[in-house]
Amino acid sequence: MSAEALVERLFGQALGSLEMATVWLGHRLGLYDALGEPGTPAEIAARTGVIERYVREWLEQQAIAGFVSVADPSAAPELRRYHLAEDQRAVLADPDSPFYGGALALLAGGCGAVLPQVLEAWRSGTGLSFGAYGDDVRDGQGLFNKADFTQRLVADWLPSLPDVDALLRRDGARALDLGCGVGWSTISLVQGYPGLAADGVDLDEASVMDARAHAVESGVADHARFEVVASDADHGTGRYDVAFFFESLHDMAHPVAALRAVRRALRPDGLVVVMDEAAEEEFAPDGSPVERLLGAASVLHCLPVGLAEPDSAGTGALFRPSVLRKYAAEAGFSDVRIAPIEHDVMRFYVLTP
Structure with missing residues (x-):
């Protein structure tokens, strides 16, 4: 150039x-x-x-x-x-429009507001928790995916995964939503699958409080429950039919431990669905607009959030398929397939224990 x-x-x-x-x-x-x-x-x-x-x-x-x-x-x-x-x-x-751009302004504003703290984190080799980015980033992240979750998750995406869809429809089905944020994915799941009970977990207390309020407002608080719990905590054994990571795995400090915990928590025929950044298969200079967006977001937000805990994997938003496959193999999963779901900035995977 x-x-x-x-x-x-x-x-x-x-x-x-x-x-x-x-x-x-x-x-x-x-x-x-x-x-x-x-x-x-x-x-x-x-x-x-x-x-x-x-x-x-x-x-x-x-x-x-x-x-x-x-x-x-x-x-x-x-x-x-x-x-x-x-x-x-x-x-x-x-905010319910699939074209809503206000979320981008909130995310940009929130990242800009904490640039001095990001600078200090870079200088000291530490990180910055998700909560430290404040209300703008929390609200912006929730709104960024809201229309997709409320309009496409159950209507379009999950029906294209017949094995996952069948698990969610069976009697007594339970789902686990890891890194649930303000709860729209969990809420949409229980609204779309009336017999489903879903647990949403997130390490950010403010996000969980928002998620609980949204569940009450949506009339599903009895079926969608939210707790402040780390994704790599013990989620029990054989409790869930499907576990979901909706644009959250790349932010987690210990993604392999989180995947291991989830594998233990699945019932014998359970599956894991990962929706995460559609980074290119390989690094290359002069990238596409999506790759540039992911790179900038990683520098300013995703990598500092991931490095906020000790012994972090430091994944970042440039979460390439090869990295996901490596994490899944280390966590004991036998198969990773890319799901046939079209999205401008996300890629979907189904993991089999």
């Missing part, structure tokens, strides 16, 4: 970073929600409690960026009426 091309890329990334920060502001201040009805800057300010001058500047910037629509751009600044077009609303104001 030439110097000119490289500096142009950096300029575009700086622009993107700044605009993403304005999306974070809009999300946290409720500005996108306030645009549910068209309004002038003063009207949007009244709906949010933010002073009109800030709101007017934000609305103009958002319109310049193409994130918000304006009905009358030639009107006086205080009289212009702003709104969200349908596509803008799907990306910026509807």
